[in-house]
Amino acid sequence: MSNARLSVVHDPDEVTIQPILEGLHRFGVEAIGGIEPKKLAVLLTIAGQTIGGAAGQEVKGYFYLGHLWVIAAERSRSYGSQLLAAIEAEAFAMGCSEVRLDTMNSNSIPFYKRHGYEAYAQVPEYIPGFTKVFLRKIKDKSDIGVAPTRPRAAHPGRTAP
Structure with missing residues (x-):
């Protein structure tokens, strides 16, 4: 028989939770x-102080955006859009076919x-009063393994250079 023991810990700190996460x-x-x-x-x-950020991880060709944040005093200045565009560009450059959140x-x-995301699933009442919505942005299919097309002729009867 094992010497295992259960312990209930209310309001555990990070040190207590770390072995579970690992x-x-x-x-x-x-x-x-x-x-x-x-x-x-x-x-x-700004001036060396972090006022916003985006973070996530790539797994098997998908990028999972876990966090996007801008400090309240700097919102409505397009910083969220800039952060989202930057992390998407990096994710797609890494070879990801989708960004999910x-x-x-x-x-x-x-x-x-x-910004081009579509909702693909939801869990109503995930927490009472809140629906959890899952969104994704699929990389532009024209960018995935498609050879560039030759430009159309500018005038009928002429070919494009």
Whole structure:
């Protein structure tokens, strides 16, 4: 018989939770064939102070955007759009075919849709009063393995250079 013991810890600190997170991480990496996620972050700074950022990770050709944040005093200045565009560009440059994210902030959904994201799933009442929405942006299919096309002729009867 094992000497295992259960302990209930209310309001655990990071040190208490860390072994759980590490164990789950190892389990997840093993489950997907030993592939470590590639982490990526984009920071926005003013005078050396971080006022915003985006962070996520690539796994098997998909980029999962986990965080996008701009300090309240600097919102409505297109910084969120700039951060999103920068992290998307890096993710697609890494070879990702999609950027995926989820949110329970219903106010952010129009923001993501304006930037080409589509909702593909949702969990109503994920937390009472909140729906969790899953969104994705698929890399422009014209950029994926398609040879460039020859430009059309400018005038009928002439060929393009």
